[in-house]
Amino acid sequence: MNTSILEARALSKIFDTAQGDLLAVADISFAVAPGEFLCIVGPSGCGKTTILELLAGLLPPTKGQVLLAGNPLVKPPPEIGIVFQKPNLMPWRTVIDNAILPLQIQAAPPDKAKQSGRQALAMVNLGEFAQAYPKELSGGMEQRVALARALVQQPNILLLDEPFGALDALTRERLNLVILRLWQHQNLTAVMVTHNIREAVFLADRVLVLSPRPATISAEFIINLPRPRPKGVEYSETFGALAYEIRQAIKE
Ligand SMILES: Nc1ncnc2c1ncn2[C@@H]1O[C@H](COP(=O)(O)OP(=O)(O)OP(=O)(O)O)[C@@H](O)[C@H]1O
Ligand SMILES: [Mg+2]
Incomplete structure (x- = not known):
């Protein structure tokens, strides 16, 4: 049975650059469940934006495929909305x-x-x-x-590429709450790339940690914090422990 709404199946991406082939994403597989909030974290330049653009159908994979509700994705579908870094x-x-x-x-x-x-x-x-x-x-x-x-x-899927990375901490906190409200009220599935670990723990049901380029999945964390996230959850011991574990899993 296929219970995923979006799936990366053995995805690889090689860019053809003036310096030769550049392997950005190496054989990545993961599935996103309907209604899930998935965060992807990893060091700068590891391939996060590339993965999101592959998932959105904006970039063709070199190998592997993206499945949307079980069907191969060949072009950007209206079911997927994307917010970029800028x-x-x-x-x-x-x-x-x-x-x-x-x-x-x-x-x-x-x-x-x-x-x-x-x-x-x-x-x-x-x-x-x-x-x-x-x-x-x-x-x-x-x-x-x-x-x-x-x-x-x-859309029923929202892809977010560090949408608030350039903003101050307070604005970012407020906009993350906007995202959470939309996700909840519009029954969205969300995949958000961030390099802010605490933001990932606050928002996500699950966090994937990527290796330095070429991106592979080096760890996965289930975030079992209650929903809606209680006020001040960021300051709880469980939250701090999760953030620390994720930090330890990121290699630079
Ligand atoms: N269109 C492109 N052509 C050639 N190389 C590219 C292209 N897009 C990305 N790359 C290369 O692929 C690698 C991954 O880039 P990507 O933008 O996916 O990283 P990222 O994890 O999103 O980084 P950041 O955290 O800085 O946003 C980098 O080495 C980058 O130079
Ligand atoms: Mg990026």
Whole structure:
């Protein structure tokens, strides 16, 4: 029986560079259960973004395959939304026009697209900024627009590539709560890459630890903390012990 919604099956990725072949991901296999929150941690440059882009169908694997609900993935599907390390907003487009870009690319009817855009902006608490331009936003707000753009097609899988890595700790904490709320209320499956171990423990049901490049899975941790995460859980002994164990498993 296939109980995974997303599966990496013996995935390898070799980049063809001026210096020759570069093996970024080496024979990685893992499965994500429906509704799961999976975090992937690993040292810088180990292949985390590459893995996420393979899962999203944005990058073809050199070997192996990605399965979406058991079917081979050949192109980016509407069921998967992705948020990148940088917001990549178009400065000449308003917030809502940035958010609905994926719908416009598919030539969705303009009225419907705007309506979906307004819904997605409301989910990230940016409803009042629909007509603003990116230069009028803070870094945290820009990343929320990027999140709205990922949600606009009502995906059931959300892939997040260190979405808040460039933000201050408090904003990051607040946006992680936004992610958790969306994950819970929209019944999403989430895969988030981060190199912040405590963030991974706070958010995830399970954490995969990657080796230095080429990325292989070097350890896996089940995070058995209650949901919703109780206030102050980050300061509990169990939390600290898990974070320490994960830190020990990361080799640089
Ligand atoms: N398009 C590309 N062409 C050539 N090499 C690439 C390409 N994308 C990534 N790489 C290489 O693959 C390796 C893994 O890169 P990747 O961006 O996946 O790492 P990462 O774990 O996301 O790093 P970081 O934590 O810094 O974001 C690096 O050595 C990088 O130089
Ligand atoms: Mg990266």
